[in-house]
Amino acid sequence: MSELSNTELIEICESIEAQAHIDFFQGAPPDFYRSFRLRVKQIGGTWVSAIPGVDNVSYNRILGLGVSEPATEPLLDDALAVFHDAGCKNYSMQVCPLAVPEQSSDWFAARGFTQGRNWAKTYRGDAPLPVASTDLRVEMIGVEYADAYADVVSEVFGISTVLRTMMKSLVGRPGWYHYLAFDREKPVASASMYLQGELAWLGFMATYKTHRKRGAQTALTVRCFQDGMERGCKWFIGETKEDTPATPNPSFHVMMRTGFKLAYLQRSYYHQVPDTAVRKMQRALQISSSTVDYKIKQLLQPK
Numbered sequence: 596m597s598e599l600s601n602t603e604l605i606e607i608c609e610s611i612e613a614q615a616h617i618d619f620f621q622g623a624p625p626d627f628y629r630s631f632r633l634r635v636k637q638i639g640g641t642w643v644s645a646i647p648g649v650d651n652v653s654y655n656r657i658l659g660l661g662v663s664e665p666a667t668e669p670l671l672d673d674a675l676a677v678f679h680d681a682g683c684k685n686y687s688m689q690v691c692p693l694a695v696p697e698q699s700s701d702w703f704a705a706r707g708f709t710q711g712r713n714w715a716k717t718y719r720g721d722a723p724l725p726v727a728s729t730d731l732r733v734e735m736i737g738v739e740y741a742d743a744y745a746d747v748v749s750e751v752f753g754i755s756t757v758l759r760t761m762m763k764s765l766v767g768r769p770g771w772y773h774y775l776a777f778d779r780e781k782p783v784a785s786a787s788m789y790l791q792g793e794l795a796w797l798g799f800m801a802t803y804k805t806h807r808k809r810g811a812q813t814a815l816t817v818r819c820f821q822d823g824m825e826r827g828c829k830w831f832i833g834e835t836k837e838d839t840p841a842t843p844n845p846s847f848h849v850m851m852r853t854g855f856k857l858a859y860l861q862r863s864y865y866h867q868v869p870d871t872a873v874r875k876m877q878r879a880l881q882i883s884s885s886t887v888d889y890k891i892k893q894l895l896q897p898k
Contacts, residue, residue, distance in 0.1 A: 599718075599830075605662060605691050607794055608716045608858050611832050612689075613642045613658040615789035615796040620644050622768045623761045626896075630889035631757075636677050639664050643674050647681040648885035649757065650878060652865050655686035661694035668702050675706065684868040689714060689861050708864040713837040715847055717855040719820070721829050725853055727817040729810030731776040731783065735822065741766035743782040744773055751785075751801035757882055760889075762799075774818055776802075776811040784811035788819040793829040795819070800846065812846070816853045834861065 599607070620635050627633075631648030640663020646654045657674045660666050678686045688708070690699070700710075736744060745763040748754065754762065766773050770791060776784035784802035788795050797819050802811045823831060837860055838847035868874065 601693065604718065604858050605694055607830055608718060608832050609659050609662045609691055609694070610640075611789070611791065611794045611796045612716075612834065614791060615798065616656065616658060617642055617644060618768070618770065618789065619761065619765060622765050622771075624764050626892035627760050627764075627889055630892060631885045632681065634677060634681055638670065638673050641670060641674055643677040645678055645681050645683050645686070646758075647683055648881060649755075650683050650685050650881070652685045652687040652867060654758070655683045657686070657688040660688060660690055661696075661699075662691065666695040666699055671702055671706070684866075686866050687711075688864045690864065691716070691859060692862055693859060703864050707866045709866075711863040711865050712842065713860040713862055714834045715837050715844075715850075716858040716861045717833045717835070717850050718858050719831045719833075719853070719855045721820075721824050722854055724817055724820055724824075725813075727810060727814040727853075729776070729814040731778055731806070731809060731811050731814065733774060733776050733811075733814045733818050735818070736766065736773050736775050738767040740773075740775060740782065744775060744785055747775065747782055747785040747803065748799050748801050751803065752799075755882075757886060772819070772822060774815050776806075776815055778806060784815060786812070786815035786819055788823060790823055790826060790828055793827060795823045795828045795831045797831060797833040812849045813853060816849065820853070831855075 617635055620633055623633055631646050634645040634647070636643045641660050642658045644654060644656050655678055660671065660674070741763045744766050745759050748762050749759045765771060770789055772788040772790060774786045775782040783806040785799055786797065787799040788797050797816065800812055800815065820831060833850060833855060835846040835850060836844050838844040
């Protein structure tokens with residue numbers, strides 16, 4: 596397989612991540628979508644997602660800035676307007692430093708962003724697969740294991756019970772492939788692959804603490820590669836937090852062992868208001884109100 600140019604590498608890394616994230620939002624149950632006021636907007640090649648009913652930086656995100664067209668302050672302001680119009684106070688951006696001008700850090704600072712920990716963007720072609728050794732059983736799953744999948748991902752990543760609904764509804768959605776590793780009959784680790792043509796994004800890789808260092812993530816990753824290649828995938832994209840001496844990240848080493856290469860370090864920027872007692876109460880009331888509204892909608896659905 597031919598190597599990618601820097602421009603091509605940035606394009607596939609940023610675009611497939613954005614597509615997977617937006618499709619994750621669009622896969623939420625319609626009543627959930629309305630009750631929590633989910634929003635998705637495309638501005639040129641930039642994507643914006645928001646969950647005003649939760650107002651969390653992990654879900655209120657700007658993706659793809661500067662990839663399909665030059666990053667400008669007006670474009671940034673158009674993206675931020677989505678959050679402002681929705682009443683969101685907390686939001687984030689993941690930015691490829693090669694896709695934005697040097698002065699962009701000044702733009703971000705002027706709008707209240709602070710820089711956080713980098714993410715390592717990684718890629719892999721369809722080279723021969725490594726050997727994966729584990730005493731766990733790896734299976735592609737269907738909707739019958741949606742609850743088990745949501746349990747693993749939610750517990751490992753600390754996802755609230757409210758947003759667990761989105762994880763569960765993702766299983767069985769077209770374009771997605773989901774996996775669990777089992778210790779006998781118990782699900783103990785998860786992985787997901789979003790496949791679009793020759794590109795695939797790997798994510799939601801999670802393992803219970805009790806079952807780490809048993810080869811679960813390596814085996815799950817290799818299974819994703821195998822299934823993706825059988826379906827015509829040529830490039831696999833992933834990301835994990837940067838591995839540094841001060842903040843080591845074992846997941847990065849798992850990715851390197853399975854043949855991933857580091858594409859670049861993606862910068863993260865966060866806009867967060869102080870989490871005062873009043874803000875906590877307001878957010879709790881907001882989530883409670885959205886949850887009640889969603890449950891009422893479910894009860895009113897025809898049986």
